[in-house]
Each structure stands twice: as C-alpha cells, then as structure tokens.
Amino acid sequence: MSEIASVRPRSVGWPGLNLDEHQWPDTVRFLPYWGDLYWDGIDGQRILLLGESHYRKEGMSDSLEVTRPFTRDVFRGMAEPIRHTDDGPFFKALDSALTADGKPDAQDAADAWKRVAFANLSQAFAGSQANQRPRNEELLAGGDVLVEEILPTLKPTVVLVLGQTTWRLLPHGKREEGLPPFLARDVNRLNGRRRYIERRDIWSLDYTGGSALMTWVYHPSWNIDTWQDRALALHHLIDQANGR
Template sequence: MHNLTGVNFMPFVGEKYYNSRYGVRVLVLGESHYGADEDSGPDFTQKVVEDCAYVPGFAFFSKLTNVLRGRTDWPTDEERYETWQHVAFYNFVQEFAGEESRIQPTEAMWRAAQAPFLNVVRELEPDVILVLGSRLWNNVDELPPTLPVEWCSITHPSGGMAYVPSIHALGESLGKAGGLL
C-alpha cells in the first residue's frame, strides 16, 4: 500500500478482498485499538486480526465473523480464516484510545482520524463500509461524492449487537452495492 499519510495502523486486507465472495469490496471499520505505545507498529491491526479473528475465544471477532458469514452457527477455524480473507479491516482512530478497552477516543483523536481514513478509502476503494457501532458512525465524516460507497452501520459487536438485524443490514447494503451475502 502506498500514499497512506497519517495511517499509523495499516489496514488488514484479506487475500481475496479484491475478488471477494460478496462480489464487491467490503471494508470493516472499527473504532480504535487499546494498548500501550510500545505495542504499536504499522502492522498492529494486521497482527490483531491474525491473532484474534482466526480462532475462537475472542467475542468481538467471533460475532463479527458470523455477521460477515451471514450465519449464526459456530464457525470452524477454516471458516473463520476464509471469512476474513474476503474483507479489509481498519480501525478509524490512529492512536491508542487508552491502555484498556471501553475508553472513548478524544475529540482530537476523532478529528485527526478523518484524513487518514480518507486515504485508506482512496487506496482500498471499498464498495461497502461496515461501520461498527453508533459512536463511530456519529464521528465519521461523509466521503466526497467522488468516492461512492454504500454505508452500513450495525451495533458494535461488544455492545449488545443482535445477529438478525446486523446480518440483514449487511445483506441489504451489499445488495445496494451490487453484491450478495
């Protein structure tokens, strides 16, 4: 990837992102990372996905995997891995929100994240952006008309997300973008 000015945590991009099973490109947009600065590096997001999305035990990733699969049954490790190969994942805030979860990003963090996000969208050219949580939804600026995208917002997987409305919302957005769940 190139021309990603301001991006401290490079997005995870699945091997099949550009030729996904959905028939369109799907960018999953998370809010922020938590941790200590010594843990960071440009590949931090990629390592988190690889360490947490492919195996059971991480509720956030297990729930999100099921939404992306359009199913609620327990996925095999192969299904988990395969699901994540068809999407990209990027955390909007480009610095640690805090050392532990449930810490809200500051106004300055939200503002500083807008330009790097725009660069990521220009680079990845998603057709659908799946926004995780209302707080993030309320803090992302609209994209310029030159970057047409179908937006989809669901309740955050760690915040009481229900499968049926989330899967329906993603399926609807994929359909509007010319894809299928």
C-alpha cells in the same frame, strides 16, 4: 439462513495494485488489515469493516514501528481456521456477521476474513482498557485520513461501520435518499427496556477514484444488535451496491 445471503464470492480483481508494496503516508499510523482475497470480495463487492480504535498494553510506544503493523497483526489470525474459547465477543460477533451464522465453522469464518478489510477510524491508541475511549478529535481527524488515504487505496464499495459513535463522528458521506434503509428488526425485541435505533440510513462515502455505500450497527461488543441483524446489515449493503 434463508433470509440472509450466503457468501458467494465472485472475482472482481483489481489488477496492478499490490497493497503490500503500497507506500503509505505517515498519517496512516495503523495500516489496515486486508485478506489475501480482498480484491475478489464477497458477492462482487469489496468490503471494509470500520471500527473505532485500538487499545494497547501499558508502556507500549506510539511510534510508527509499533502502530504500523498493529491492526494487521491483530486481524491476520482471523483468516486462519483457529478459534479460541477466550476470544472476545467482538471477534466472535464479526465471525457471525461475515458468515451469517450464529456458531460459524472456523474454516468458513477464516475464508470470509480472507475477502474483507478492516480499519479503525482513530489513528491513535485509545488507552490500555476497553472503557478508555478515543477523544472525539482523534475520531474526526481519523475520518480525514480514512477518506484521503485509506479509501483511495483499498477502494471499497461497501463500508459497515461498527459502532454508533464511530458513525456519528465520521465527518464524511451523504445520505442516499433513494435507497431503502436497513431496519434492525431484533434490536428492540431482545432489548426492550430502552428504545434503540432500528432505522439505519444508507449513506454514500465518496473518495478519490470511487465511492462506497455504508451504514452502521451498534458496537459488536455491546450485544445490542443480534448477530442476525449485523449479518443482514452487511448483506443489505451488498444488495444495494449490486443494484446500483
């Protein structure tokens, strides 16, 4: 793994802010997941993984009692050193991106999840199946909630956007012309039948009280980017944030 930075945590704690006691407004229908060591971060940076939307079982309610704990319930187990053979490709891909390892040790993956946060852009269930996508309006509205409510509380310095659609419909941020883009070197080497986007620009995402650098990767479930490129995208952002 000589070309991918290893996880070297460095404490950068954020005193005085207890996320468990924070009073989230009702517009945040899905509370983000954050690990116990989120404030310590990875390589000095607080990292938010930004996905698209959640799916629900048939008949599940949209009430706050259901949605509020949903993200945390889904991802809390990732911070435990237990992995199952039936885990979906999305979760396996994120394990590899966080550890920079194609077949990560379960304990290493769990330790990495303790140091990051996860949220979805949409604040509504997309449906009950993976092929049911959220409406564009829900993603656009979720971007406002993200910037107005979630980011000022989590205060990330790095945001890795998981999916081109999520990136395209995030209505905030500006391109950082002076920063080198991330180049996904393997995306067309293994997927040569069509041309995928290799150059991923770095954008800044400002919010009340801070700013984060962000870029994107293709949705991890689609197996377009390799795990190496996803890991490199994350560490490219960390390196650029450390160089500010």
